[in-house]
Amino acid sequence: xxxxxxxxxxxxxxxxxxxxxxxxxxxxxxxxxxxxxxxxxxxxxxxxxxxxxxxxxxxxxxxxxxxxxxxxxxxxxxxxxxxxxxxxxxxxxxxxxxxxxxxxxxxxxxxxxxxxxxxxxxxxxxxxxxxxxxxxxxxxxxxxxxxxxxxxxxxxxxxxxxxxxxxxxxxxxxxxxxxxxxxxxxxxxxxxxxxxxxxxxxxxxxxxxxxxxxxxxxxxxxxxxxxxxxxxxxxxxxxxxxxxxxxxxxxxxxxxxxxxxxxxxxxxxxxxxxxxxxxxxxxxxxxxxxxxxxxxxxxxxxxxxxxxxxxxxxxxxxxxxxxxxxxxxxxxxxxxxxxxxxxxxxxxxxxxxxxxxxxxxxxxxxxxxxxxxxxxxxxxxxxxxxxxxxxxxxxxxxxxxxxxxxxxxxxxxxxxxxxxxxxxxxxxxxxxxxxxxxxxxxxxxxxxxxxxxxxx
Numbered sequence: 001x002x003x004x005x006x007x008x009x010x011x012x013x014x015x016x017x018x019x020x021x022x023x024x025x026x027x028x029x030x031x032x033x034x035x036x037x038x039x040x041x042x043x044x045x046x047x048x049x050x051x052x053x054x055x056x057x058x059x060x061x062x063x064x065x066x067x068x069x070x071x072x073x074x075x076x077x078x079x080x081x082x083x084x085x086x087x088x089x090x091x092x093x094x095x096x097x098x099x100x101x102x103x104x105x106x107x108x109x110x111x112x113x114x115x116x117x118x119x120x121x122x123x124x125x126x127x128x129x130x131x132x133x134x135x136x137x138x139x140x141x142x143x144x145x146x147x148x149x150x151x152x153x154x155x156x157x158x159x160x161x162x163x164x165x166x167x168x169x170x171x172x173x174x175x176x177x178x179x180x181x182x183x184x185x186x187x188x189x190x191x192x193x194x195x196x197x198x199x200x201x202x203x204x205x206x207x208x209x210x211x212x213x214x215x216x217x218x219x220x221x222x223x224x225x226x227x228x229x230x231x232x233x234x235x236x237x238x239x240x241x242x243x244x245x246x247x248x249x250x251x252x253x254x255x256x257x258x259x260x261x262x263x264x265x266x267x268x269x270x271x272x273x274x275x276x277x278x279x280x281x282x283x284x285x286x287x288x289x290x291x292x293x294x295x296x297x298x299x300x301x302x303x304x305x306x307x308x309x310x311x312x313x314x315x316x317x318x319x320x321x322x323x324x325x326x327x328x329x330x331x332x333x334x335x336x337x338x339x340x341x342x343x344x345x346x347x348x349x350x351x352x353x354x355x356x357x358x359x360x361x362x363x364x365x366x367x368x369x370x371x372x373x374x375x376x377x378x379x380x381x382x383x384x385x386x387x388x389x390x391x392x393x394x395x396x397x398x399x400x401x402x403x404x405x406x407x408x409x410x411x412x413x414x415x416x417x418x419x420x421x422x423x424x425x426x427x428x429x430x431x432x433x434x435x436x437x438x439x440x441x442x443x444x445x446x447x448x449x450x451x452x453x454x455x456x
Contacts, residue, residue, distance in 0.1 A: 040064070041118050042111050044072055051128075051173075055079055056089070060123055068340045070108065071124070075117040086117055093119040095165055096188050100347060100357055103156035105176065105186040108340065109361070121186070125179045129235065130172035138242045140271065143278055144313035146239035149175075151304045152183035153232050154297035160188065161225050161297070168211055168223070170231035172238065209255050217258030218289055226290045229300060230261075233285025233293075240278065241270040245286070262288055277307035330356040333446060334376035336366045338385045349439050355446075363390050363397075370400045370408070378446045381410040384435070391423050398430025405429070407449035411437050 040046070044061040050071060051058040056079075061072040079085040093110040097119075100106065110119040127135075129149070140146070153175060157167060167174075167188055174187045211227050214220070220227065237245040245264040254260060264286065268279040281303050287293045294300045308314035333355045337343050343359055350357050358376065360366050363386055366379055379397065383390040390410055401408040411433045412420050426432040431445065 041072060041074070041113055041116055042109060042120075044070060044120060046072060055085070061120070069123045070120040070340070071105075071122065072118050072120050077115065080115045080117055089117055090119075092188060098358065099160065099163060099165075100351075101156060101159040102182065103152045103184055104160065104188075105184045122184075124176045124184055124186075126177050128173045129175045129177060129239065132177060133172070133238065133242065136242070140242035141239045143240060143274055144308060144311055145181075146236060147278060147281075147304050147308055147311075147313075148181075149177065149183045149239060150232060150236045151301055151308075153185065153235065154229075154300045154304070156183075156185040157225075157228050157232065158297040158301070160185075166223055166225050167228050170228055170235060172235060175235065209252065213256050213258060214261060214288075217261075220290045224290060225297075226293050226295065229285050229294050229297060230287075230290075232297075232300070233282055236282050236285065237264070237267050240267060240274055240282065243270065258288070275307065275311060277303075277310060281307065330354060331446065332356045332358065332377045334358050334360065334366055334369060334379045336360050336363050336379070336381040336383075336386070339382070342382070346439065350443070353443055355443075362386065363393060367393055367396055367400070370397065370404065370406060375400075375404050375406050378406060378449075379408040380442060380446070381408070383410050383416075384413045387412060387416050387419075391420065394424050394430060394432075398424075398427050401429035402427070407431070407446060409433060409442065409445055411435060411442070 041061075043063050045064055047060040047062060049057055050060050056076055057074050059072045059074060060069065062069045075086065075089045079089075090110060093107055096104070097107045097110065105121050105124060108120045108122075112118065132141075133139075141149070153170075160167060165188060167185065169187060170185075174185065176184045176186055178184065210231070212222075214227055214230060215222060215224055234245045245267075246260050249255060266279070267282045268274060268276075281300065284292070284294055285300060294303075305314060331354065333350060335343070335346060335357055337346070337359060338361050347357050347359075360369070363381055363383075366381065369375060370379055379401070381390055381394075381397075390412070394410055397408045397410070400406070407429055409431045410424075412435070414435045417434050420432060420434075424430075424432055428449065433441070433445075
């Protein structure tokens with residue numbers, strides 16, 4: 001219960017609420033200004049602004065019950081009235097929401113409330129690479145640390161390209177490093193865009209300009225994946241030297257000139273103490289002609305791995321865990337769940353056991369995916385927050401699962417067993433289970449049924 005004196009002012013009451021954690025500092029400041037809209041979006045309350053761009057702002061936020069912390073990306077007001085900008089914003093979210101990779105920041109919820117358009121992401125404890133270099137006061141990273149960082153950038157790029165997307169805005173501020181030294185890509189606003197007007201969550205002209213200037217000046221195809229490798233090389237250069245490969249400027253005309261990117265001093269002249277294996281990699285990544293560059297992110301990763309082994313800095317734990325089932329494609333498991341911590345734990349568990357996971361929050365959306373031309377290989381429904389909804393449509397999961405040979409499993413809360421058994425008869429393609437159910441039991445179910453399905 002709030003205890004303040006009868007004569008307490010509104011400011012004093014808000015300060016008390018802030019000390020108790022009932023209000024955030026952002027909320028207090030906005031309330032004092034009479035601007036209270038958008039302080040709570042969906043089930044999240046905004047804590048403070050973490051980053052800002054010309055198109056969107058990023059806030060640290062937490063659920064109303066304080067159980068989970070996320071980042072919220074919020075479209076700025078001046079763009080929210082533009083239908084094209086709103087469509088681009090949601091397009092970015094839809095593209096990246098499908099991605100499940102260690103080196104890409106995952107997107108969770110996508111929504112809007114009135115004029116507020118937002119999506120939530122993992123909140124990465126750490127900072128972006130520019131912040132990290134600033135904290136080092138211009139001192140470069142150790143060569144091995146920089147090489148491992150770029151290795152993980154390339155791992156994210158390789159995965160994104162396998163999903164049909166390129167990044168198109170690689171720069172220090174769009175690469176995060178977590179507190180446990182994991183590099184993560186963020187802000188794929190132009191990923192796979194078919195034209196500049198389909199750009200994502202930044203100023204379209206500013207965002208496309210450097211990539212477009214490079215590609216136009218070298219007669220490269222638009223949306224060339226090798227352009228990402230050039231700008232990843234520029235990041236590598238700055239991590240190794242502590243200074244950028246070309247001067248930063250807001251002058252649009254200057255950024256259009258190809259000469260800006262051709263006059264970079266060789267990295268070895270800026271930092272002569274670097275291993276020659278790394279200077280060769282940087283040099284090849286930053287070749288102006290696309291045909292002279294590495295052709296794939298995988299090629300860069302192979303050379304970086306070889307260089308780190310020569311430096312005595314590569315460990316087996318540095319290898320990315322490949323998702324595979326022998327010579328087969330990964331088993332694509334679609335999971336319906338709404339509990340974020342559990343979703344993250346499931347993603348990590350199944351990744352280690354050769355599954356590729358995707359997540360949806362409502363069973364009806366999963367049913368539509370099951371009906372689609374390219375259904376998943378299996379569907380897992382954790383029905384504790386959608387018990388009635390699942391009961392209403394689970395017979396359809398069973399029917400479509402049987403016709404498409406896709407095993408479905410719904411895990412219900414223990415206290416619903418009587419209701420479930422009155423409505424649903426468990427089948428091979430539409431099985432039921434009850435809590436507590438272990439992830440190992442769930443995995444074994446899909447491995448057993450999935451292996452039979454793949455051999456048919």
